[in-house]
Amino acid sequence: MNFIDEAFLEVRAGNGGAGASSFRREKYIPFGGPDGGDGGKGGDIIFKVNSNKNTLIDFQNKKVFIAKNGKPGAGKNKSGPAAEDLIIDIPKGTVVYDDISNDELLDCCDDNASYVIAKGGDGGQGNARFKSSTNQAPRKYTLGFEGEVRFIRLELKSLADVGLVGFPNAGKSTFLNKVSSAKPKIGSYPFTTLRPHLGTIKGNDSSFVIADIPGLIEGASEGAGLGIKFLQHISRTGLLLIFVDLFSSEQLMPVEQIKLLKNELAAYKDDLTQKVSWVVCNKIDLLESEDLSVYTKSIQNELNIPNGDIFFISAATGQGTKELLNALEESVSKNKLDLI
Template identity: 50%
Template sequence: MKFVDEASIRVEAGDGGNGSASFRREKFIPFGGPDGGDGGKGGSVWLQADEGLNTLADFRHSRRFRAERGENGMSRQKTGKGGQDVIIPVPVGTLVRDDQTGEIIGDLTAHGERLLVAQGGRGGLGNLHFKSSTNRAPRQTTSGTSGEERVLQLELQVLADVGLLGLPNAGKSTFIRAVSAARPRVADYPFTTLYPNLGVVRLGHHQSFVIADIPGLIPGAAEGAGLGIRFLKHLARTRLLLHLVDAVPSDPAQDPVTDAQGLAAELEQFSDDLAQRERWLILNKLDLLPPDDRQAWVDDIVSRLAWEGQVFAISGLAGDGTQTLCAAIMDYLENQARNQAEMDAARAELQETRE
């Protein structure tokens, strides 16, 4: 199935049914009075996250979803049947915006999570509600209200703990193949990866994390060059970025330091929050150098970049250094989770004290 991460759909909730103007007419009951029932409520439209989906491709063909109208009220105080709701399955990680206002309606990040996107109309009142001591035979009723109608913009942002960032041919797909069961395409030409790939890295019992390989970025990506903006947003949910750099480019005119600086600039231009996120420098393809020359090569790149964060030298193809890197990632994520749990506990304790 073709990967699609943006879609526009129209959702229409059902109108409420109208109230009934009816009178009780039975033998031996000459003054039966009003008995008109209320109209049924209109069906609503919901989005529901489904972990079995990984693309919005289905919405390329089905773009309109309409819930049932509520039935009108009936005699003998019978309320009309409510319209059936419509539940639309979407991938986990779908962000929902109102097309007209740009408002974020919701963010579906867990399997089974539901979001109401169009409320069904209320049913109208039957004439029974208008009976009074001075109005014994009311003929007033109310009509059901209209259901909500909206055009929604759906935006899929992949859910991953770690995001791979790099230029085309930096070796991201080779790396994710080396450390997980994911099998993205690998070739010796740019733009082999055309859509995000997710891989689960397992290190031990109950120790795993999800890593996302997004298509390579090119200069101008933050302004929309190539597919830059569409795929930079997939890094928004990640907790750690791995900046993969081809440390030994085949083109002598290509400089790893210039490549790394250019990509960092694109990141800053796209999002300050993303630029400030924890980012590790991963120097890849070290297997192309003699073992004795590798450390000096790495030290030179790090020095010219003035890099102060974590640095790892690996070979995704040979697997050298990948296990050490994955272990460090796991430690970082677990420490982050512990710190977050402690902060949440302290916040809850402070809240209880105030109450």
């Protein structure tokens, strides 16, 4: 399945129905009064959050949504029926923008929440409403109001607690596979992951969500590799894990990897280096323990990263992952408490 995380739509709410102009015509009542009913309201366009959806792919082919118009009023004071609302399901985590003003309209974080995104026009008034002491037989009625029309941009931003960033092949997907039931593809070639994956981790007392995104390379912010647009999926996470490949085939030293990754994170529009980030050195199963202590020292000294923020793991064998998950659970729970 393709993964689409941006979509452009036109939404047209329904117009209101016209009011009616009609007069009572009954046998033996020569001058029946006005009895034209009001028009019905046009249908609203409603966005409904559906947490079972995780892509905007439905909007790739269908881009214009039109709600029905309200029905006109009729004689005998009959109001026209209102049109049904048009309900559009969107994934949880979608941010809705007005594509013309660029204003953020909605941030759809709550399950099953519904939002009116374009309001249907009210119905017009029938001539019965215009009867007055001076005009007993008005013919006047009004047309219905037009429904709102909007040009919308949708952006999907995952609602994960923890985001994984790293060069391709660092082992991000291997880690997510190991610790959650998510099954992102793993490969010994770069850019195995082409779209974000979310995995839920069941901790000791709580669960949290980790987002695995495609690998970043130097120059990603200028479009190299898959670019940095996927960073939108970790822009809301409270914590980033910077994945370092200790056995990099490009022989890029851990400190260099971290520096390059941080540059790309800083180039993203929200400057993601402001986030709490821990360093996860992966593939320790391939290294001698002396090399490990050299790497630890160089990371601590050159980058000034505290000891508690560096983890050594093997995503493949699971070594060190339990300690990392415990620390993550604690940090995520604390973060959630701080938000309350």
